[in-house]
Amino acid sequence: MNLLIIRPQPGNDASAKRAREAGFKVTQFPFFKVRACPWSAPDPARYDALLITSANAIRHAGPQLDMLRHLPVHSVGVRSGDQARQAGLGVQSEGTADAAQALQAAADAGHHRLLWLAGEDHQHLAPPPDMIVDQRVVYASVPLEPDSAMAEAVLRSDVIALHSARAAQRLAALVEQWQYPRTAITIACFSQAISDAAGPGWRAVVIAERPEDSALLSAVQCLATVSDEANIRDAH
Structure with missing residues (x-):
């Protein structure tokens, strides 16, 4: 599963390290600079x-x-x-x-x-x-200027990690700008407030039990397990 991390540095590197240690394939593309x-x-x-x-x-x-x-x-x-x-x-x-x-x-x-x-x-x-x-x-x-590489990173990701309400709002705005369907994008949110900021209509939304990377990654892993089980049932 390819996890896209868009939070600014140095948090981006720290979250990416934890995700890789947990077995995720990670794409790093900060949407902001602090x-x-x-x-x-x-x-x-x-x-x-x-x-x-x-x-x-x-x-x-x-x-x-x-x-x-x-x-x-x-x-x-x-x-x-x-x-x-x-x-x-x-x-x-x-x-x-x-x-x-x-x-x-x-x-x-x-x-x-x-x-x-x-x-x-x-x-x-x-x-x-x-x-x-x-x-x-x-x-x-400060939001970074969007470009084709940023758009491709969103399109190719399986799950996008959202660590702040600002990131959720920025992603929602860019997805609309690029005319990507929300129904094709899964988001993983640090909290319910961040999920609320992202708005409705996403393919799937997972929310961490507490605002920590370990909890966020656990939520994404649970989603992956459910998806795998669904694929197995479909195959039969």
């Missing part, structure tokens, strides 16, 4: 914790992050938590679902004044009524 955004760190005394929803926030926060190192981190997933630790931050909680879970973990820890280091394109948060979440945009994912 760049740092200029920002100013606010007075850290105003906050009691950091909210991190992407490892890219840590990678691209720059020297301003030094002012915030004493604040505990609530991360959405394992990768963002690992990146925070590598940068010398203390991780208070590490989620397995979404930002809502991270906000609940912060509330459970008694943290009610959070600073969220976010991407330019980000989801809407609904914190508890007694929680303040201030946001600073520290990075942006």
Whole structure:
């Protein structure tokens, strides 16, 4: 099974390595390039914790992050938590679902004044009524210009891995631009929210039980098993 990975670097290489180790044939074609955004760190005394929803926030926060190192981190997933630790931050909680879970973990820890280091394109948060979440945009994912090689990579893939809502929306727009039928394309999504962003009409959609590559690959493997069994039944 040929798995197409379109997330930006360096996550693309990391996901591709895990997929190959799991036995997949992998095509790598980033649809985005991540760049740092200029920002100013606010007075850290105003906050009691950091909210991190992407490892890219840590990678691209720059020297301003030094002012915030004493604040505990609530991360959405394992990768963002690992990146925070590598940068010398203390991780208070590490989620397995979404930002809502991270906000609940912060509330459970008694943290009610959070600073969220976010991407330019980000989801809407609904914190508890007694929680303040201030946001600073520290990075942006810039779409790469589509070309024939990108279109061919989509056409030749068996499954396309979607790690973000932005990637799902970009894929949907390009498929329409190239006039490819969605019914010919299978997508594997990191979360239900990403599946929702991709919209309906795909040949098949699989959703990871948690936002980790291991869970995503397991979901794709289950799909492959079901497809193989169906082919065997058809042959008989």
